[in-house]
Amino acid sequence: MSFFGKPKYSKILIKKKDIPPGLWEKCKSCKEIIHKKQLEENLMACPKCNFLYPLPSAKRIESLIDEGTFVEMFADLISADPLKFVDSKPYNVRQEQSLKKTGLKEAVITGWGKISGLDIGLAVMDFAYMGGSMGSAVGEKITLLIEFAVERGLPVAIVSASGGARMQESTLSLMQMAKTSAALGKLRRKNLPFISILTNPTTGGTTASFASLGDVIIAEPKALIGFAGPRVIEQTIKQELPEGFQRSEFLLEHGLIDMIVERKDLKDTVHFIFDFFMNNKKKLKKGNNGKGTLKNLKLAKSII
Ligand SMILES: [Zn+2]
Incomplete structure (x- = not known):
């Protein structure tokens, strides 16, 4: 047949x-x-x-910074392992595997370059490297970048994608929250603007420190942004969470972020805000402890 x-x-x-x-x-x-x-x-x-x-950090930089103008800084900084931490595998093995997988030495790239002709300091976290976790070197690189920006009079943008503090470094990674926040305080005292860009996901110690300290906080659509994850909260409070909880749209509605911007529009938006702040900065009185920046933020918001 x-x-x-x-x-x-x-x-x-x-x-x-x-x-x-x-x-x-x-x-x-x-x-x-x-x-x-x-x-x-x-x-x-x-x-x-x-x-x-997810957009790999190199591609993110390419999408924000004018071609050929990005200068990477502090590229050789990697976290040490003073605790000799071992979970299911030793920390240094995890670091080696992440390097092999992503080609990155750490979970953040830092440097400076031009955004539509304007010089800025930029840090971009990469979730592919150990969940974008903030270890000592991540905190140090971000701090050094901010201090460089203070010295040079540059505005700063940080693109976050992070699961939070790196548990393999215990308290040492938690200390980065205070360190990066203090560095941003210096930036503020110089009346230099900081834009925090939150991407999916931005959680834990990253959200609880520099990522929430932007003069303007921008999020990509539908990004998960929070401190503890929704599952942990649900288990703790034994209640079902509202729909869209911890997503950009929910957070915008509740005042935790300033705006939601499509990825393709980020460069123009960030440039617009920085240009606005930097050109009005000259009008601010020295030593007003950032009050002028706040005033400008209101002005910028009314324009946007
Ligand atoms: Zn689709």
Whole structure:
């Protein structure tokens, strides 16, 4: 009965090479089939539904900073392991594996460059490196960058993507919260603006320190932003959380962030705000402890 059986050539017709592997992807959100190259060209935002995939730190810098102007700083700083911490594997092994996986030495890239012609200090966290956790070196790099900006009179932007403080460094990582916050205090006393950009996810000690201290706090759409994760809160308070809890839109409605900006519009928005602050800075009186910056923030908000 082979005449009625499955044609022998069926396998030839759907040869694998007709659909090259790795070129297409099914969108996690809208389930549409999307071309990977198109996704990359669209800054990892789904061209069909605008769902945001993680953007690697190098690509983020490329999307914000004018071509060829970014100068990386403090690139060789990595966390030591004074506690010789071991969980399911030793901390130094985790560091080596993360380096191999991401090509990054730490969970943040710091440096300075031009955003539409304006010099800024920029730090970009990368969730792919140990969940973007804030260890001693991450805190140190961010602090050094802010101090550099204070010295040079530059505004600062930090793009966060972080699971919080790095547990393998215990108290040493928690101390970074105070250190980075104190550095931002110096920036403020110089009347230099700081824009905090929150991406999915920004949680824990990162949210509880520099990420929440922006003169303007911007979030990407639908980003998870909070201190403890929603599951932990639900288990603690034994209540179901409202829909959209800890997402950008919910936080905007409740006043925790200033604005939600699409990824493709971030560069123009950040430039606009910095340009506004820096050009009005000259009018501020010296030593007014940042009151002028606040006044300008109100002005900027009324314009935006
Ligand atoms: Zn989609």
